Amino acid sequence: MHRYDRLIKLIGAENQKKLLNSSVLVVGAGGLGSAVLAYLSGSGVGRIGISDGDLVELHNLDRQFVHANRVGMNKALSAKLFVETLNSDVVVEVFGEFEEIPVKKISEYDAVVSCVDSILLRHKINEVCFKTKTPLIHAAISGFEGELAVFDFRDESPCYACIYPPIEAEESPVIPPVAGIVGSMQALETIKLLCGFKPLKDLLRMDFKNYELVKIKIAKRENCPVCSKTPL
Numbered sequence: 001m002h003r004y005d006r007l008i009k010l011i012g013a014e015n016q017k018k019l020l021n022s023s024v025l026v027v028g029a030g031g032l033g034s035a036v037l038a039y040l041s042g043s044g045v046g047r048i049g050i051s052d053g054d055l056v057e058l059h060n061l062d063r064q065f066v067h068a069n070r071v072g073m074n075k076a077l078s079a080k081l082f083v084e085t086l087n088s089d090v091v092v093e094v095f096g097e098f099e100e101i102p103v104k105k106i107s108e109y110d111a112v113v114s115c116v117d118s119i120l121l122r123h124k125i126n127e128v129c130f131k132t133k134t135p136l137i138h139a140a141i142s143g144f145e146g147e148l149a150v151f152d153f154r155d156e157s158p159c160y161a162c163i164y165p166p167i168e169a170e171e172s173p174v175i176p177p178v179a180g181i182v183g184s185m186q187a188l189e190t191i192k193l194l195c196g197f198k199p200l201k202d203l204l205r206m207d208f209k210n211y212e213l214v215k216i217k218i219a220k221r222e223n224c225p226v227c228s229k230t231p232l
């Protein structure tokens with residue numbers, strides 16, 4: 001019995017090989033990052049980078065399950081322990097803050113998954129991904145709500161800055177399972193992207209209190225400061 005037998009039945013051996021040969025940088029090892037890391041490493045993504053400069057705090061543990069009870073440890077290091085326990089085939093690279101990672105290093109990854117709670121940091125990740133033409137899987141969560149979008153910069157794609165201005169907002173609490181649901185969807189979109197399946201083209205907004213899901217068409221903004229040829 002092979003570790004990936006069930007997955008191979010669904011996606012085929014060729015696609016499983018693609019996953020094993022793929023590399024993904026996960027920025028933020030929090031609530032979204034926990035689900036992303038669990039499913040990407042479980043599915044056999046060969047190389048996973050984890051970026052997080054924070055330490056695990058007691059109030060993180062309701063949703064950031066990769067950290068078990070490792071309060072006080074750096075989150076990227078703690079998440080590495082989780083990934084290596086789940087699947088020792090995965091090569092894990094650990095980074096501190098995203099801003100400190102050399103751009104060249106980021107460009108060597110096949111995809112970046114943004115799991116951070118800061119809007120300004122999301123903009124920085126978006127800029128680097130656009131410049132290096134690295135596909136970006138974005139998600140954000142708040143309360144009972146979440147959103148998801150895929151910006152595949154290998155093709156003509158709108159970007160995060162086409163949708164949102166760079167304004168910092170208060171960090172808002174989230175119902176723990178919403179972090180798991182939306183993080184799982186990010187992992188799913190990442191696997192689809194790595195295997196070459198049809199990606200999500202819209203911005204998906206989800207309200208899990210009332211189970212209202214809406215797809216919003218997104219397009220390149222003419223004067224986007226990041227991806228437009230004629231920025232403001």
Ligand SMILES: [Zn+2]
Binds near residue numbers: 158159161163226228
């Ligand atoms: Zn843009």
